[in-house]
Ligand SMILES: Nc1nc2c(ncn2[C@@H]2O[C@H](COP(=O)(O)OP(=O)(O)OP(=O)(O)O)[C@@H](O)[C@H]2O)c(=O)[nH]1
């Protein structure tokens with residue numbers, strides 16, 4: 001015979017014996033509870049002054065007998081909930097309430113989180129007999145957004161709810177609703193922001209807004225967003241257990257398939273939260289990594305993203321593999337290559353080492369290619385800036401190209417280079433790079449170090465800022481911090497305030513003056529001549545880089561022997577300045593499809 005669970009300490013042997021005998025009882029499959037079982041429970045309950053509960057399966061057999069205290073009953077672990085599944089648990093909870101109280105918050109939470117078929121509370125009367133019965137079952141999605149329905153029966157003899165048919169009908173409804181949702185195919189996410197001592201409300205709100213953009217970029221449908229303010233993060237659940245429960249309940253109501261946290265979760269928080277729900281859990285870093293994985297085009301890019309994902313995942317792998325299997329596909333589980341993430345730690349470690357080697361090797365190639373590409377030792381101008389600032393649009397405007405530019409974060413992953421011709425036959429190579437973002441995951445910075453190496457070759461960095469974004473100050477600071485991280489703090493740079501077409505006239509110029517920047521609109525080309533003049537001055541004013549002796553002046557290296565002969569510069573008349581040609585070996589920009597292209 002199975003054991004009695006829960007708060008059994010201090011029970012008399014006779015009471016324990018009576019409780020054990022409960023396992024022998026059964027009710028018919030349709031009834032919530034039989035009058036006999038109810039009476040047995042209320043009698044023992046009165047005698048022990050504790051709540052007594054049973055979990056009944058769909059055949060009506062007793063699966064567990066649980067003892068609580070006078071006010072509540074804690075259910076044993078009945079296995080992880082299978083939310084996302086349209087089925088219910090196949091168990092109903094029938095327990096006693098000693099003070100005539102209705103179903104409690106805990107009762108409802110258990111009903112929803114454990115996906116029980118039903119929860120019932122039988123009132124214990126003073127004479128030990130069963131009184132009214134309160135019960136609740138889940139509801140299918142409804143316009144009121146109600147999660148469950150509460151009912152009361154005046155006595156156990158007047159219970160006319162068919163528990164079995166009710167549960168089966170509900171499962172049908174859930175399955176239907178899910179099938180409809182699925183046709184959309186998108187993940188449905190609840191976003192959770194977090195603010196506290198370290199990050200105030202305004203900052204947390206702004207960050208949550210940005211997370212929304214990230215989610216949109218990742219192709220996730222955001223169905224709800226909530227901000228939790230709390231002095232200090234909860235070490236286990238970040239936002240605290242109660243709040244997490246609320247969110248999980250809400251996610252069930254809204255049929256969410258994932259919860260995305262705006263803060264990064266520690267490995268232990270990720271584990272605890274994953275244990276509290278079976279929804280997919282993602283944090284900010286994982287979402288960013290996923291976007292990168294979706295967007296990586298080049299061999300380099302794919303390897304770098306995979307490396308970053310594995311490095312992030314590695315400390316989060318703990319013996320059991322179900323946190324892994326939930327990462328097996330879709331948002332957050334997307335590997336850029338064929339590799340599924342369902343591999344154990346050891347293999348992850350081996351893979352990390354192998355990736356690092358390959359990236360290194362590619363890095364050497366890249367270095368060579370760069371040298372060949374720039375055999376003439378042209379000055380290099382690199383565009384950097386916050387994601388979505390308009391870097392690619394600026395490159396396009398300056399060089400008449402059509403590099404992909406769109407209103408999404410991280411449109412650009414792979415560096416793209418073009419030649420940009422100034423008046424007087426002066427030429428530079430201009431490079432577009434991956435956008436930066438605040439709290440850029442360190443693993444990602446590391447992984448992309450190879451790509452960002454290009455920046456170390458730059459003679460001048462154009463730091464592009466979206467001057468119409470209210471968060472531009474933080475964005476500038478975030479970019480500066482990352483540049484410093486990359487050892488580029490000393491690089492010469494020019495601040496370019498973009499999108500001034502969105503500002504009231506003359507405000508752009510005033511801002512630019514204030515910050516010693518150049519105000520432009522890459523969209524309307526406003527301010528571009530001034531920008532070019534400024535660049536020209538910075539690049540050539542000191543005579544360091546002058547056409548003709550650039551090779552020695554730059555790095556003392558001549559053109560690689562197998563590099564193609566650079567085409568003679570076209571005459572001014574043929575090619576109005578400024579204008580661009582793609583770097584040698586590449587067809588003209590207009591001939592290529594409008595996808596990301598790299599110069600190799
Ligand atoms: N109004 C206006 N919109 C602009 C301007 N420059 C760029 N945009 C828009 O801003 C959005 C982002 O532009 P991108 O050029 O893709 O930005 P990016 O900095 O390359 O972004 P990532 O590669 O994603 O980091 C696009 O929708 C552009 O059309 C501008 O001067 N004015």
Ligand SMILES: [Mg+2]
Nearest residue numbers: 391392411412
């Ligand atoms: Mg871009």
